[in-house]
Amino acid sequence: MASFTMKIHCFQRNFSFSSSALVPVQLPSRMETHFWYILPDEVKSATLLNQYLDILSPCEKENVLRMHGDNLKKSALLARALVRTTIARYQINSQVSPTSLKFRKNIYGKPEVDWQNHYDRNPPPLHFNISHTSSLIACGVTLDSPIGIDVEEKQRTTKNNILSFARRYFSPHEVESLSIISDPEIQRLEFLKLWTLKEAYVKALGRGFSAAPFKNFTIRFRAATKGHLHLSGNSNSKASEIIVESSDDPKTLTSNWQFALLELTGSHYAAICKEKDDDTVEGKGSVPMKLTVRKTIPFVEDQCISGKDALVLVGGL
Amino acid sequence: MAAFAGTFVSVQPRPRLLRQSLATTSISSLKSLSFSNRGGRLTSQHLPLRLRVSCAAKPETVEKVCAIVKKQLALPEDSAITGESKFAALGADSLDTVEIVMGLEEEFGINVEEESAQSIATVQDAADLIEKLIEKKDA
Numbered sequence: 536m537a538s539f540t541m542k543i544h545c546f547q548r549n550f551s552f553s554s555s556a557l558v559p560v561q562l563p564s565r566m567e568t569h570f571w572y573i574l575p576d577e578v579k580s581a582t583l584l585n586q587y588l589d590i591l592s593p594c595e596k597e598n599v600l601r602m603h604g605d606n607l608k609k610s611a612l613l614a615r616a617l618v619r620t621t622i623a624r625y626q627i628n629s630q631v632s633p634t635s636l637k638f639r640k641n642i643y644g645k646p647e648v649d650w651q652n653h654y655d656r657n658p659p660p661l662h663f664n665i666s667h668t669s670s671l672i673a674c675g676v677t678l679d680s681p682i683g684i685d686v687e688e689k690q691r692t693t694k695n696n697i698l699s700f701a702r703r704y705f706s707p708h709e710v711e712s713l714s715i716i717s718d719p720e721i722q723r724l725e726f727l728k729l730w731t732l733k734e735a736y737v738k739a740l741g742r743g744f745s746a747a748p749f750k751n752f753t754i755r756f757r758a759a760t761k762g763h764l765h766l767s768g769n770s771n772s773k774a775s776e777i778i779v780e781s782s783d784d785p786k787t788l789t790s791n792w793q794f795a796l797l798e799l800t801g802s803h804y805a806a807i808c809k810e811k812d813d814d815t816v817e818g819k820g821s822v823p824m825k826l827t828v829r830k831t832i833p834f835v836e837d838q839c840i841s842g843k844d845a846l847v848l849v850g851g852l
Numbered sequence: 853m854a855a856f857a858g859t860f861v862s863v864q865p866r867p868r869l870l871r872q873s874l875a876t877t878s879i880s881s882l883k884s885l886s887f888s889n890r891g892g893r894l895t896s897q898h899l900p901l902r903l904r905v906s907c908a909a910k911p912e913t914v915e916k917v918c919a920i921v922k923k924q925l926a927l928p929e930d931s932a933i934t935g936e937s938k939f940a941a942l943g944a945d946s947l948d949t950v951e952i953v954m955g956l957e958e959e960f961g962i963n964v965e966e967e968s969a970q971s972i973a974t975v976q977d978a979a980d981l982i983e984k985l986i987e988k989k990d991a
Contacts, residue, residue: 687947
């Protein structure tokens with residue numbers, strides 16, 4: 536599909552540490568979502584890690600060093616470096632560099648870019664959200680629409696029994712959809728998919744977890760064929776879209792959110808939730824999310840990822 | 853109740869930050885990573901011990917919370933976890949935090965509302981919240 540030709544254009548290798556060359560990237564269109572990720576295991580050079588440390592703010596450096604143990608310090612460092620370098624790439628304005636970017640939190644605590652004096656007026660409405668596991672750190676970027684992402688290792692297990700956990704935190708419909716799965720392994724994977732999607736939704740809403748308690752909304756998969764709605768129980772039966780419904784108030788608008796669920800390098804689930812463009816909210820049927828997935832080692836290399844390494848399970852193109 | 857009646861007074865040193873030097877010469881793959889205190893920030897050796905006075909959680913409660921956290925995050929038994937330890941700094945992600953809260957609910961027979969769970973940043977916060985909820989339950 537279209538992503539194949541994109542892969543050829545995007546693949547670039549850049550080994551010059553000293554030139555600090557961050558390959559610039561065009562802003563996503565309003566229909567697109569850019570998904571960047573880094574694998575900590577692929578970053579081994581102390582010099583490179585130093586370079587990343589150098590672009591952080593003093594406050595961020597403090598937070599990194601406060602983490603317990605080298606692995607946690609490294610992921611915290613890479614997460615900040617990923618956000619700063621990724622956002623800096625989109626700049627046509629030469630005053631913006633990874634180091635000069637400032638961040639703030641909205642009144643609910645959601646991080647956002649603080650453009651300050653970089654733009655006199657109309658800064659680009661870039662939205663971003665990050666998520667990390669010890670083995671993969673990701674940053675999603677959109678133009679003009681709130682975004683939330685969540686990543687989880689496929690092999691993640693829960694200390695609590697899955698159904699006990701679900702009964703405590705998920706909606707009744709979700710509990711039911713999990714309880715009908717007899718194979719424990721499949722049940723665990725479906726649980727993780729639901730978890731990441733619910734997290735992504737709450738993060739996209741950006742109003743804190745208490746504003747959208749997990750129990751009060753249901754994520755479900757459906758195979759949307761024109762006219763028919765087959766409400767399938769889980770994501771395995773040819774689902775083509777993910778929807779969210781509010782449990783306590785059916786009138787709450789939820790059709791303005793779109794989701795995608797990916798499987799990255801066979802090892803991680805990534806859920807993305809983004810507010811729909813106004814034009815598509817009223818549109819017919821489901822609109823798959825236009826995704827560009829890139830793996831990166833900032834200052835070193837960027838790679839467009841598609842196919843089996845970025846397998847779209849549901850909801851994306 | 854009077855602020856300092858039956859007060860639990862604790863003197864707790866900050867968790868030690870390991871100060872290690874950076875190997876800047878080699879670019880080849882390293883088996884371990886080192887970080888230095890860039891920007892001249894302080895290690896615990898520079899800071900006075902903090903005197904903490906709180907009318908809140910009993911030491912046993914804090915200990916139980918530490919135990920649940922250690923178990924959830926699969927930390928070694930001798931990990932330096934104290935009331936001041938931040939969940940985020942220990943590597944707890946959102947799924948861990950929710951599981952920890954669930955573990956605390958089971959251990960103490962309480963129910964934690966999402967709003968309260970959100971405000972828990974340290975082990976001490978969790979212990980204080982637990983005791984507040986137990987008090988409310990027994991009232």
